[in-house]
Amino acid sequence: MDSAFLKCFPNASSLTTGGNLLRSKYSTKNIYFTNSYASKVSEHRRKTQQYNFWRVEQPTLNHHYKCIEGGSTNKECNRKYVVKGIPGPSSNFEPHAFDPKNIFDSVKYFLITFYKFSIPHASFTRILSTISASFLVVEKLSDISPLFFIGLLQAMIPFSFVEIYVNSLNQLFDIEIDKINKPYLPLASGEISFTTGIIVVASCLTLSIYFGWIIGSWPLIWGILICLFLWTAYSINVPLLRWKKHPLLAAMCMFVTWGFIFPTSIFFHMQTFVFKKPTIFPRSLIFNMVFVSIFFVGMALCKDIPDIEGDKAFGIYSLPARIGPKRVFWISVSLFETAFGVALLMGATSSSSLWIKIVTGLGHSVLASILWYKAKSVDLRCNASIASFYLFIWKLLSVEYFFIPLIR
Known part of the structure; x- marks a missing residue:
């Protein structure tokens, strides 16, 4: 661990972990040997390393190393290092x-x-x-x-x-x-x-x-x-x-x-x-209210299906938690299809021109068909699949808002 720690320092490349440290060119400057203080210095070394850890990362530090060697020179050398970071004058440090x-x-x-x-x-x-x-x-x-x-x-x-x-x-x-x-x-x-x-x-x-x-x-x-x-x-x-x-x-x-x-x-x-x-209540406003009301009852039910787990954990027993997600899902789909059926009926009996009746009729038929196709592909065991379907419903509603003003 100590040798790995020394690799963090640029001036530590000349230190070796084996052989005679007296041959190092830094041995007479920065490396000192002792046999009697190993046990006393060990705890001090740990604290010093911890204290100086953040300081040694500064770019303008002078690094001094103390090697504590114990045992005979004929045996494996047990070296311990105390690394001290002494800040020196900085020439390249500037505030951000x-x-x-x-x-x-x-x-x-x-x-x-x-x-x-x-x-x-x-x-x-x-x-x-x-x-x-x-x-x-x-x-x-x-x-x-x-x-x-x-x-x-x-x-x-x-x-x-x-x-x-x-x-x-x-x-x-x-x-x-x-x-x-x-x-x-x-x-x-x-x-x-x-x-x-x-x-x-x-x-x-x-x-x-x-x-x-x-x-x-x-x-x-x-x-x-x-x-x-x-x-x-x-x-x-x-x-x-x-x-x-x-x-x-x-x-x-x-x-x-x-x-x-x-x-x-x-x-x-x-x-x-x-x-x-x-103040008047035109037919278009009544259609808006009826369609959106039916649609959002289905939205309210569908929204709670992927949230059953969290809702139960905090004492919220929504309809999907009470009667099951599958039943609620198909009730929601039925409400969505009912809303599109109301739109088809209102469009066919509106006072709008023939081409608007054709556009709204075909448009709602396409939306209802896409909705049914998408609903059949939903995996009710997968919350991500249900959540994706819920976002898809918002997209269908966004498209519907383009049709609503056309029905008069």
Whole structure:
């Protein structure tokens, strides 16, 4: 071990472990022999090596070696080394200079981690749903004006903060569960500290309310407040709340916010606040609410299937944990197919032009077929396969948001 330790030092190459050390060119300078102090120096040597370990790594040290040799010269020489690092004058050591590249890498790492923390597939779908609900108020091409895009931006900003708040708050209260179910999430993996998570949650909560208030749109304000309340009740672990522990309440949070609160608040913000038109419930808005509500009941059930192990460990008995993942999976698939069936029916009976009926009919038929094909290939014994299917469902929903404004 000592000889291996000496290999760390550049000036130790002239030392040998056998033969006569008197032949070394450094023997009269740095190497001294003694027979009587071996036992006393051994403990001192161990402490000295430990104390000087970090110092010997400096580039400007003068190294001095003391060899303690015991026994006869005719026998194998038992040598022990004490290595002392004595700092000398430095000519090449400088403090670390300002490095813009390191700052750029740090910012890049933070943005990537924050991107994962915000659950990107949900945030991206939220943006598409905002755009889709906003287009429901468009009756003619002249409605797509700068005023329309200003109103769209007014809706998109606060609800984006709401979405990040919802996802971040859920991770804060599910750290231990996510270490079992989703160890790749930033909080569970330690990429983001708990304190940083609290800062992100508090900031997004404040910004969502602040932007809603300064915009002054009451449909937006009420939509933001109701969504914040429902998803806080879903995640926060206090008496009478933590609704995710109850399958019915958990499903309600998803389909009420995505299917009713969110599209209606966006639509009435654009209809009454931006365009100053009277309040109406068009057929397209009703279709949006019905389709998304059915779809998100299936999403709520499917979401819990790969999380059974962690949920059970912390006393959360979701529907898959109660009746089994296979039954819940096919119930979810049936709900998804029902939603696409409603879309086919609404598209076929809409007042849209023939080519729009053909596009929406073929589009929903293709989506329903792909969904069924994908569902049959899912391995319910593999959580990764189920999680992949769940992400695939989000992609189908994203595509659907392009079809919804076409059905009138």
